[in-house]
Amino acid sequence: MSLVLDGRSTMFAESLDSGAPIALWSPHAGRNLDSRSPRGTDASGSSRGPKSTSGSTRERPLKHSETTSEVTESMATKAPATTSGRTKRPEDDVVCVDLFCGAGGLTHGLISAGVKVRAGVDFEEACRHPYEANHEGIAFHQADVAELEASTVAEWFGDAEVRVLAGCAPCQPFSTYALRYQKDEKVEDDQRWSLLNHFGRLVRELLPDIVTMENVPAVTRHSVFNNFKRTLENLGYKVWIDVVDCAEYGLPQRRNRTVLLASLHGDIKLREPVASEARTVEDVIKEMPVLRHGGTDKSDRLHAASRLSDLNYERIQHSKPGGSWRDWPKHLVAKCHTKSTGKKYPAVYGRMKYDEPAPTLTTQFYGFGSGRFGHPTQARGLSLREGALLQGFPKDYSFIPEDQPIQFKALGRMIGNAVPVDLGRVIGQSIIEHVRQHSDSFADRHVQHVDRDPSSAHQGGRNGREPKSSAVHT
Numbered sequence: 001m002s003l004v005l006d007g008r009s010t011m012f013a014e015s016l017d018s019g020a021p022i023a024l025w026s027p028h029a030g031r032n033l034d035s036r037s038p039r040g041t042d043a044s045g046s047s048r049g050p051k052s053t054s055g056s057t058r059e060r061p062l063k064h065s066e067t068t069s070e071v072t073e074s075m076a077t078k079a080p081a082t083t084s085g086r087t088k089r090p091e092d093d094v095v096c097v098d099l100f101c102g103a104g105g106l107t108h109g110l111i112s113a114g115v116k117v118r119a120g121v122d123f124e125e126a127c128r129h130p131y132e133a134n135h136e137g138i139a140f141h142q143a144d145v146a147e148l149e150a151s152t153v154a155e156w157f158g159d160a161e162v163r164v165l166a167g168c169a170p171c172q173p174f175s176t177y178a179l180r181y182q183k184d185e186k187v188e189d190d191q192r193w194s195l196l197n198h199f200g201r202l203v204r205e206l207l208p209d210i211v212t213m214e215n216v217p218a219v220t221r222h223s224v225f226n227n228f229k230r231t232l233e234n235l236g237y238k239v240w241i242d243v244v245d246c247a248e249y250g251l252p253q254r255r256n257r258t259v260l261l262a263s264l265h266g267d268i269k270l271r272e273p274v275a276s277e278a279r280t281v282e283d284v285i286k287e288m289p290v291l292r293h294g295g296t297d298k299s300d301r302l303h304a305a306s307r308l309s310d311l312n313y314e315r316i317q318h319s320k321p322g323g324s325w326r327d328w329p330k331h332l333v334a335k336c337h338t339k340s341t342g343k344k345y346p347a348v349y350g351r352m353k354y355d356e357p358a359p360t361l362t363t364q365f366y367g368f369g370s371g372r373f374g375h376p377t378q379a380r381g382l383s384l385r386e387g388a389l390l391q392g393f394p395k396d397y398s399f400i401p402e403d404q405p406i407q408f409k410a411l412g413r414m415i416g417n418a419v420p421v422d423l424g425r426v427i428g429q430s431i432i433e434h435v436r437q438h439s440d441s442f443a444d445r446h447v448q449h450v451d452r453d454p455s456s457a458h459q460g461g462r463n464g465r466e467p468k469s470s471a472v473h474t
């Protein structure tokens with residue numbers, strides 16, 4: 001049994017000792033969580049600081065508690081000790097279930113901030129390997145969120161002091177493309193769209209302390225998102241929403257994303273960026289071994305670049321960092337480029353610049369023709385590993401079992417769709433800070449009657465609040 005879980009069980013026992021009327025779900029109900037130590041890996045890959053010349057390195061998976069204490073030490077004040085000598089602070093037991101967990105970008109960032117991620121859910125079985133291989137002791141559940149029962153999620157939370165439900169639903173139905181070319185009702189018809197409603201359903205039934213989600217900036221223009229927000233407000237959550245540029249938070253990539261944070265315990269928001277956090281393409285990929293197009297590095301098979309056609313090989317040799325097809329001699333320019341439609345996409349077939357953050361990575365970042373994804377100095381597109389580093393993953397993050405072949409399309413989707421690790425870390429830090437600032441409100445729960453039974457949660461809110469009617473239609 002891990003020390004972390006041991007500590008939590010002790011806290012639970014102490015709460016009972018104090019005679020507080022608690023009606024929590026049984027910590028031993030359902031799966032035997034105690035047999036799994038929630039250990040994670042350090043996101044030292046996100047080791048920032050100006051001009052670190054390589055991506056991140058992580059020699060071995062660190063115990064979750066190690067990472068947690070490092071972060072907690074830097075952020076928190078000294079904790080009051082309990083009579084047993086153990087610390088007893090709500091921020092020490094912030095537990096998250098990550099819906100739509102993918103390869104684990106958000107989870108990895110949250111862990112590095114001190115959040116204990118207990119479980120990840122995704123319906124793609126291919127996500128199991130990266131999720132579990134990089135986060136020892138955290139369970140991956142292959143499931144459709146639309147069919148997920150609140151009672152199951154409740155079991156995963158166990159007796160957590162502070163419960164965080166994260167749900168970064170697929171963003172494609174909310175993209176600018178969808179907005180431009182589909183009517184809102186059409187977007188609403190998209191099955192993936194209703195996943196946000198299911199996230200709302202789970203929030204309504206579970207009433208987690210904190211809710212978070214990330215999506216494309218355009219998500220706020222869809223009624224499904226506004227319904228989701230209204231649901232949270234009606235349930236008594238304080239909701240914070242903003243579009244953030246991840247490059248301000250240490251991601252070596254320009255990536256604007258809508259972030260939502262909501263809490264039942266008071267105002268919550270994303271922490272402010274710090275100027276010294278900024279990183280560039282050079283900071284994370286310059287030290288990567290030189291590679292030819294179509295080649296794979298001997299020591300890291302994820303450092304693999306897609307093969308270029310003869311034409312594209314010639315084109316990239318004429319491309320300038322930050323430039324486009326406009327830099328090429330005429331005979332290399334395709335007809336579609338010179339048409340007015342082509343002119344709208346000058347970044348296509350460009351190289352990225354070393355001294356700036358990368359452009360927003362898509363799921364096809366490994367393709368030279370898919371955006372400004374050419375390597376700054378070598379005649380090739382980005383390797384899969386370089387894409388992962390630009391998404392904030394550590395250098396040795398494992399995405400695929402050793403005995404499986406590298407597939408650019410599947411891995412590109414997993415990496416390109418991830419919540420950047422740096423953003424996950426900042427979300428985690430903001431949550432921990434919020435819990436610390438509102439520790440009285442979190443601690444109060446132990447002297448109030450709290451009914452966390454999902455079957456009755458919609459009838460009575462936590463902290464004595466009565467949730468109003470829900471605006472989410474499921």
Ligand SMILES: C[S@@+](CC[C@H](N)C(=O)[O-])C[C@H]1O[C@@H](n2cnc3c(N)ncnc32)[C@H](O)[C@@H]1O
Nearest residue numbers: 100101102103104105106122123144145418419
């Ligand atoms: C934006 S990605 C999530 C990225 C992930 N949070 C990360 O940080 O790496 C959305 C994920 O939702 C998953 N997904 C889509 N529909 C789903 C469903 N109905 N149930 C569960 N997962 C689903 C996709 O497989 C994909 O991995």
